[in-house]
Amino acid sequence: MDVYGLVGNPVGHSLSPPMHEAAYDHLGIDARYVTFEPAATDLEAAIDGARALGVAGLNVTVPFKEAVRDLVAVDDLAARVGAVNTVDFSGSEPTGHNTDVEGVRRAFAHHDVPLAGERAVVVGAGGAGRAVAFALADADARVHVANRTVETAESLAADVGATAHALDELPALVGDADVLVNATTVGMDAPDQSPVPADALHGDLAVLDAVYTPLETRLLRDAGAVGATTVDGAWMLLFQGVAAFERWTGRDAPVEAMNAALRARL
Ligand code: NAP
Numbered sequence: 001m002d003v004y005g006l007v008g009n010p011v012g013h014s015l016s017p018p019m020h021e022a023a024y025d026h027l028g029i030d031a032r033y034v035t036f037e038p039a040a041t042d043l044e045a046a047i048d049g050a051r052a053l054g055v056a057g058l059n060v061t062v063p064f065k066e067a068v069r070d071l072v073a074v075d076d077l078a079a080r081v082g083a084v085n086t087v088d089f090s091g092s093e094p095t096g097h098n099t100d101v102e103g104v105r106r107a108f109a110h111h112d113v114p115l116a117g118e119r120a121v122v123v124g125a126g127g128a129g130r131a132v133a134f135a136l137a138d139a140d141a142r143v144h145v146a147n148r149t150v151e152t153a154e155s156l157a158a159d160v161g162a163t164a165h166a167l168d169e170l171p172a173l174v175g176d177a178d179v180l181v182n183a184t185t186v187g188m189d190a191p192d193q194s195p196v197p198a199d200a201l202h203g204d205l206a207v208l209d210a211v212y213t214p215l216e217t218r219l220l221r222d223a224g225a226v227g228a229t230t231v232d233g234a235w236m237l238l239f240q241g242v243a244a245f246e247r248w249t250g251r252d253a254p255v256e257a258m259n260a261a262l263r264a265r266l
Pocket of ligand 1: 103123124125126127128129147148149152183184185186188195209210211212233234236237238240
């Protein structure tokens with residue numbers, strides 16, 4: 001039996017175990033996906049221990065995505081993003097990857113949203129904002145990053161070749177945009193809050209909200225009301241898991257089975 005898992009703290013409510021185990025069940029793979037919650041001071045011991053015990057792969061989440069870079073051989077994308085969310089133990093040394101970026105790209109592709117040449121606005125410049133901005137920039141979108149703390153937007157914008165903005169510029173930016181992503185925590189567990197004024201939205205937009213609790217955020221409701229294409233945060237979560245599964249197993253992921261398992265728990 002192969003063992004996969006998630007390292008983070010806390011990880012008690014993670015949706016990754018049911019999502020990955022649905023894939024193992026669907027394909028008849030003899031594997032389990034479990035959660036690990038080490039203390040911050042034990043991360044190196046946790047990675048070494050997982051390797052010694054024959055763990056096949058680990059996802060990595062808050063607060064370890066940056067620190068784990070020093071413990072594995074980081075690929076080019078994860079190095080550029082500055083965060084590892086997937087560790088692969090199949091080679092002679094553990095390797096670190098970032099499937100959050102692919103999750104964003106595939107979430108848009110699944111909804112037939114083109115990115116190349118499109119004008120894209122990312123609201124937020126934390127962990128999710130970085131993954132989103134790299135995904136959009138690498139897909140040749142023209143990226144604008146807006147953040148409450150403008151210095152953080154400037155830093156991310158410099159990393160991806162985007163322009164940085166304050167939140168009060170959002171109405172003008174969104175009015176001219178083709179793609180809009182909320183990568184802030186605004187709207188999380190607070191269905192009546194949106195980071196973007198409703199009257200800035202328009203029907204030619206495709207809107208992804210990284211927030212997935214709730215699935216239908218105020219932003220997505222407002223966007224749907226004006227006829228925009230809406231993509232909820234579970235699609236991004238799904239496709240980062242799909243990409244990790246495919247890296248670890250070398251097999252096409254059963255996307256529908258994983259999606260059903262994920263949405264059953266949201
Ligand atoms: P983070 O690193 O803590 O970043 C939080 C971001 O939200 C920062 O840009 C912060 O701005 C902004 N923010 C917080 N409160 C705000 C407010 N009241 N008004 C305006 N901006 C505010 O968090 P994260 O890891 O990026 O997560 C952000 C969201 O994405 C969360 O809801 C998380 O669950 C979700 N997420 C989803 C996925 C997925 O797969 N769907 C993956 C990762 C994260 P400052 O820089 O000014 O503080």
